[in-house]
């Protein structure tokens with residue numbers, strides 16, 4: 001099983017106790033502002049079921065994030081393979097989603113750096129991408145803080161959103177193994 005520890009956080013396998021708080025943050029319209037719609041309880045549970053086997057197998061995944069000091073579950077951060085076709089596929093993406101009261105503490109950045117270290121370390125990846133709606137500035141700031149570069153020519157219209165949707169346009173960020181190793 002893959003598990004990552006940082007100064008303040010534990011990135012771990014999901015437990016039964018995570019389902020309810022994860023559904024709650026997925027139902028929070030503020031957390032889901034840059035998504036087409038809040039995620040239903042059923043879809044929230046299904047996401048957990050989908051990612052558990054990858055973590056159990058010791059590979060990369062969307063890890064449940066826990067604050068070590070309190071043991072509190074605050075959301076997920078990690079690596080996954082996008083489930084849609086795009087010009088940058090095949091690719092592995094890095095992503096994060098935290099409960100609102102866990103924002104503004106540097107947790108997403110801290111968890112993302114550990115995820116990149118796993119991706120370029122044990123997982124042996126050569127490049128990791130990230131993308132989000134152009135409106136999602138907080139998420140882009142995490143991408144910038146962890147050393148990713150905006151590939152402006154790579155920005156794209158998300159194929160799962162109908163043309164003209166307010167969230168259709170997406171930015172694409174990238175980081176290569178060489179860039180990661182040169183970070184110092």
Ligand SMILES: CC(C)(COP(=O)(O)OP(=O)(O)OC[C@H]1O[C@@H](n2cnc3c(N)ncnc32)[C@H](O)[C@@H]1OP(=O)(O)O)[C@@H](O)C(=O)NCCC(=O)NCCS
Nearest residue numbers: 031034096097098103104105106107108109131132138139
């Ligand atoms: C994207 C998201 C995780 C970003 O959260 P965030 O709190 O802005 O990012 P971080 O956890 O890295 O925290 C950084 C902030 O904490 C501050 N901070 C406070 N204490 C800190 C510490 N000890 N260390 C580092 N940063 C600290 C930083 O200054 C920064 O604040 P700023 O943005 O005002 O400069 C959050 O907005 C979210 O979950 N959104 C909903 C889901 C989503 O949109 N996901 C992405 C979809 S693609």
